[in-house]
Amino acid sequence: MPSARSNGLDLYYETFGSDHDPALLLVMGMGEQLLGWPEEFCRRLADRGFHVIRFDHRDVGASTWLDDLGDVDVKALFTGDTSTVRYTFTDLVADTVGLITALGLSRVHLAGVSMGAGIAQQIAIDHPPLVASLASVSGTTSDPAVRESTISDPSVLLPSPGADRDAAIEAEVVLYRAIGSSAVSDEELLRRAIAKVDRAHHPAGVLRHLAANATATDRTEGLRAVWVPTVVIHGGDDPLLGLRGARATAEATGADLVVVPGMAHDLPEHAWNPIIDAIARNAAAKTAS
Structure with missing residues (x-):
């Protein structure tokens, strides 16, 4: 296992494509395993000339x-009591920066989803020489004023x-039926849920991720x-993070906003090519500085 x-941690990772190509590090969201980046999606990225790296967070x-x-x-966390937060969003950022260094990469393209988008944003803010480009997917600035959920x-x-x-698998299906794209079939949701639960079911870690994400601060000025x-x-x-946060991110960075029709808080197959x-x-764009 690589x-x-x-x-101070061991981070598991997998790669696709040639290591002679520019590195593209994929940063997954809260509580998600690297399986959140579908294998075929990664292979298609590799076919576009990237050395693709996906990894499991701590x-x-x-x-x-x-x-x-x-x-x-x-319950205490939801009342604003952070006394049982076991590590912070900043720690997750440091893990990702450490992974880049540990892999001997001087510069990477970064693409992050949801909390992973926030991590990628923070790395671009704090460590711009490490970042060749930034793709913020299904993310926000962490400004409470742009929080939007239905x-x-x-x-x-x-x-x-x-x-x-069985209960864990059913909970995964229910979760992604609530936040995921309607085009994804029940059979596909079940297949993904089984793969995730059978690979590594660790709800306590997911809850620690939730707490860590709650410590993220507004990145607007940094962006x-x-x-x-x-x-x-x-x-x-x-439905989980509406377009308000995406628009705020695009406005702060001066970036293009690509809205994918029919895509919810997931990576449905019909959205792969646009993404x-x-x-x-x-x-391929030139650096703005």
């Missing part, structure tokens, strides 16, 4: 789990620590100073 030592998938840190009090039952976002395999080529990509039907085209086009 893993790299970053920030506490999910095959990377280091941190159960010794303790659980998160979710999810009627937020409890679907929370995994159940005591769930058995105004980002000078690397940037594109903002968002689903036109995203890949936007990433490749942006990566």
Whole structure:
């Protein structure tokens, strides 16, 4: 199993394409394993001339789990009590920067989804020499004023620590039926859920991710100073993070906003080509500075 030592942790990663091509690091969202970047999607990116890298964040998938840190009090967190936050959004950013360094990469193209978009944004703010281009997908600036959600039952976002395999699989299906694209079939949702649960079911880590994401601060001012080529990509039907946050990100960076019709808070197959085209086009752009 390929893993790299970053920030004192072992981060599992997989690659696609030739390592002679420019590196494209894919940063997944809160609680998601690298499976959130479908294998065929990664192969298509590699076919566009990238050395594609997907990885598991800390506490999910095959990377280091941190159960010794303790659980998160979710009810307290929702009241603003952060006393049981076990690590922060900044730590997740540092993990990703450490992975870039551990892989011996001096500069990478970055594409992040949801919380991963925030991580990628923060790296572009704090470490611009590391970033060749930035693609922010299904993300926001973390400004509370642009927060937008139409999810009627937020409890679907929370995994159940005591769930058995069948219950965990069903919860994944329910989650992505609530936040995902309507074009994705029930059979495909079930296939993805089984793959995720059977690979690494770790709800305590997902909840620690939730708590870490809650510590992210508004990046708007920092994004105004980002000078690397940037594109903002968002689903036109995203019920979890609506277009308001995407528009704010695009406005702050001066980036193009690509809205994908029929795409919600996921990566449905019909959206792959528009997303890949936007990433490749942006990566080919000249640096603004």
